Amino acid sequence: MSVESQGAPGRTPKRSTLLDVARRAGLSHQTVSRYYRDNGEGLKAATKTRIESAIAELDYRPNLIARSMRTRRTGRLAIVLPGGRALHPTEFLNAAAELAREEGFTVEMVGYDGDAAERLGRVLELADWGQVEGVLSISPLDGVDRRASSVPIVVAPEYDDDMRALRNLADGDTAAEIIEHLAGLGHRTFLHIAGDLRWTSARNRRRVYQETIDRLGLTSYGIVDGDWSAQSGFDAVMGLPVGSGVTAIFAASDQVAVGVVRAAWRRGWKVPDDLSVWGWDDQELSRFAVPAISTVTVDRELEGRFAMRRLVAAVRGEPEPLEEPSRKTVNRLVDRESAAPGPFAGQPLPRRRSAR
Amino acid sequence: MSVESQGAPGRTPKRSTLLDVARRAGLSHQTVSRYYRDNGEGLKAATKTRIESAIAELDYRPNLIARSMRTRRTGRLAIVLPGGRALHPTEFLNAAAELAREEGFTVEMVGYDGDAAERLGRVLELADWGQVEGVLSISPLDGVDRRASSVPIVVAPEYDDDMRALRNLADGDTAAEIIEHLAGLGHRTFLHIAGDLRWTSARNRRRVYQETIDRLGLTSYGIVDGDWSAQSGFDAVMGLPVGSGVTAIFAASDQVAVGVVRAAWRRGWKVPDDLSVWGWDDQELSRFAVPAISTVTVDRELEGRFAMRRLVAAVRGEPEPLEEPSRKTVNRLVDRESAAPGPFAGQPLPRRRSAR
DNA sequence: CTGAAAGCGCTTACAG
DNA sequence: CTGAAAGCGCTTACAG
Secondary structure, three states: OOOOOOOOOOOOOOOOOHHHHHHHHOOOHHHHHHHHHHOOOOOOHHHHHHHHHHHHHHOOOOOHHHHHHHHOOOOEEEEEOOOOOOOOOHHHHHHHHHHHHHOOOEEEEEOOOOOHHHHHHHHHHHHHOOOOOEEEEOOOOOOOOHHHOOOOEEEOHHHOHHHHHOHHHHHHHHHHHHHHHHHHOOOOEEEEEOOOOOOHHHHHHHHHHHHHHHHHOOEEEEEEOOOOOHHHHHHHHHOOOOOOOOOEEEEOOHHHHHHHHHHHHHOOOOOOOOOEEEOOEOOHHHHHOOOOOEEEEOOHHHHHHHHHHHHHHHHHOOOOOOOOHHHHHOOEEEOOOOOOOOOOOOOOOOOOOOOO | OOOOOOOOOOOOOOOOOHHHHHHHHOOOHHHHHHHHHHOOOOOOHHHHHHHHHHHHHHOOOOOHHHHHHHHOOOOEEEEEOOOOOOOOOHHHHHHHHHHHHHOOOEEEEEOOOOOHHHHHHHHHHHHHOOOOOEEEEOOOOOOOOHHHOOOOEEEOHHHOHHHHHOHHHHHHHHHHHHHHHHHHOOOOEEEEEEOOOOOHHHHHHHHHHHHHHHHHOOEEEEEEEOOOOHHHHHHHHHOOOOOOOOOEEEEOOHHHHHHHHHHHHHOOOOOOOOOEEEOOEOOHHHHHOOOOOEEEEOOHHHHHHHHHHHHHHHHHOOOOOOOOHHHHHOOEEEOOOOOOOOOOOOOOOOOOOOOO
C-alpha cells in the first residue's frame, strides 16, 4: 500500500515521438509516419524492420491527438445514453461500442439528464465543437432537426420515427403476430398496456395492436398508456372494472407483464387460467417468473451493432446499410406459461379481413 | 425528405478559428485565447465586448483537439463497460458521466468483450496513447497492476478489492444484517447462492455470510457459486437434496432470488412458508414478483457519482474523496413477502458471540 | 522508396 | 492590458 519504489519512479516522464523513432531508426519522421499509414506496405523490408525495432525499443505509441489535429478527423463517435426507465441497454451498448472499435472509431458517452432540449443542446455542441464525427442516440431526440447538425446523427431504431421502413415494421409484424396468436387461442377481448410513447417502438406496438384488433374483428377494451414499468402494468390491471370482459393483455414489455401478473394475483384472477398475458423483451426474469411470461425475444446485440453500422456508414458517406441478414430472427414469439386458451377456443374468428 | 435547400447549402464549410475572431475583433489571437482561459476576467470591458460579438458573429467555437494538443490535456476519461450479466449499470453510468461532465471532463466508453487480459490490454492502450487522463472500470480488472499505468485507474467498488475499507465493508454489514434478521425469524439452516466471484461484492457477501453463520452458531448447508443469474438460483435449488434442512436462502441478487422462487415452486415448496428467500438489488421486479422478493436497496446513482468522483480526484492529484454523506442510506434491508418465520421462531439463538 | 517543407489551431512564456 | 514568437506531434502534398 505504501511501498512505492518497486518499479520505475513514476514511469518514463516523457513519451517518445515519431521523430525519436525516426532518429533511432536513422530515417526521417515522414517514413515512420508512412509506416503507420500503410502498415508498412510500401516500405523496404529493411526499413520496416528498423522502424519496428525502434518502436519497440522506445515503446512508442502515436499521439492520437496530434494525428487528429492534422487529419481533422477525430475518429470519435458519441453515444447519447437513455435516461429514465431504459430497457437495459448494456448488450446494446457493448455491441455498438465493439462495432465502432472494429471500424476504427472510438466511442464517447453522453449522459442524459434534463429534458430533451437540454440533451439536444449537448449533442449538437459535441458535434459543433469538432469533438465527434457522428452521434448515435439511444434516446428519443424529439424535435431535433438532424440535417441542421454538422455531423450525422443516427437515432437507435427504438427511438426513431424515420426507421419505420426497417425495424419498426418488423416490430409491427410481431405485435400483429401476438394478437393473432392470442385470438387463435380463443381470446376476443383485449387490453393493451403501452410503453412510454416517446419511444417509437411503444407507438408502433400500440398502433399495430389497434390495427390488428380492427382487422380481425376483435374487441379492444382499451389501451392504457404506460412507461415500460411493472408499476404501470400493475396499475392498469388494478384499475380494470369487474366484468370488463378482458381475457388477454398485450403488455408492451416483460416488465409491464410482471406488474400485470401481480395485479391479477391481487385481484384473485389466475394467470393464465382467467387472464392471458403476453410481454416483450425476453428478459431473464420472463423464464423464471411464476408463471413464466410468454414474450418476444429480441437481439439487442444485433440491434446495437446495426445502429452503429448505420452511423459509421453515414459518417463515411456510404449508403445506408441493409439490415443484418439474420434480421428475421431478431423478433420471435416465445410461448411460455402466461397465455392459455380463452373462452372462444376452437371457434372461428368473427371475421378475418385479408391483410393488405 | 427530399427538399434540401432550406437553409444554407450544407452549412458553412469552414469553421472559424481563433485567429478569425481576433481579426474581426481587431485584436491578436492571444487576447482571444486569454478570453477563454480567464473567462474574460483580466480584459478591458471594451475588449471583452468586441471579442464576444466577434464570436457570436462568426459562430466560433474553439477547436478542442488543437487545445488538447497544446495543453497536453485531453479532458477525457474512459469508462470500461461490464460484459456478461452485469447488474444493470444504466443509472450508474448516467450518474458517472454526469459527474464527469460537471467537473469538466468528457467520458469515453470502452466496450468489453473477450477475457480480462484483452480488456486490460485495451485499457492500458487507451491510457498509454494519451487518449484519456483516467480510467474508470465497471468490470473486474483482475491482475491489473494499476501502478504500472501512466494514468489513474479506478475500479468501481463492486469490482475492486482495494475498496474494502469503504463500500465493501458496508456490503459486509448488510449481508450480516440479512442473516441476523433471518436467524431472528427462527431460521437455523441456511444456503447461500453467491454471485460471480470475480466481483468483489460477490466475494464479500460470501465471506460475510460464512462469518455470520459461524458467529451466531448457525448452520450453513452450503454455498453455491453462481453468476448473478436466475438460472444459477434455479439450479442451486433444484439440486438441493430432500431433507437438507435448509429453510432460508440468501441469494446474491434479486435475479438469483427469482430463480430460487421458481425452483421452489417446481419442487412444491412454498415461499415463504417452506422456504424464506432474501435477494439483493431491489430491482423493480422484486416488488412485483409473487411473492415480492425481500431484498436490499442500493443507490446506483450515488455509486456512479462516487466512483467518478474518486477518479476525478485521482486525475487531479487530489486526496481520495470521502464517501458521500448519505452513504449510510445506500444499503437498506427491505422486507417484503419472500421471508417469513422459520421453524425455531421465538427461540433464542444457539449462541451469540459478540462481534469484534 | 525516402526526405525537406509547411501547417493543422491553439496556448504558453516572454516582452512591452 | 495586449502583441510577436515558438512549438505541441503529427500528416500531406511535393520533390527527388
